[in-house]
């Protein structure tokens with residue numbers, strides 16, 4: 001994760017959807033955003049989000065953390081923009097796309113990213129694009145308000161379970177060694 005420096009003083013993470021089919025790449029988003037504006041990031045991308053997670057769960061950083069974003073009006077100097085290649089919105093039908101939810105791999109990748117952001121910046125949790133505008137349903141009207149919270153909680157529980165598993169295995173090992 002590259003922190004860099006700039007005009008962004010992030011206070012929150014903001015989730016977006018790409019509103020596309022699952023097959024598009026971060027390169028496609030870059031090309032599209034290049035047609036909207038011509039501000040290239042310090043990382044050489046036109047992409048307005050700081051991070052993109054593709055449908056297979058692969059993460060791309062397209063802006064430095066402290067670089068101004070181009071993703072949410074009024075929040076571009078106070079947030080970190082994260083876009084998942086997904087279209088969990090019934091409006092997708094209008095564009096001939098079947099709505100689809102994020103994949104398991106994307107969920108795992110997002111939890112990992114949020115954990116790293118928290119370690120680097122102390123920012124936790126995730127807001128939605130639609131929390132900041134009445135004009136958008138982004139990240140999708142099929143994503144409930146509780147989705148982000150639940151995902152983070154599940155991520156924490158599975159982390160604790162893994163730690164407990166390792167601890168128990170170690171205790172058994174010690175018991176065996178000294179019995």
Ligand SMILES: [Zn+2]
Pocket residue numbers: 015016017071129136138139
């Ligand atoms: Zn959005």
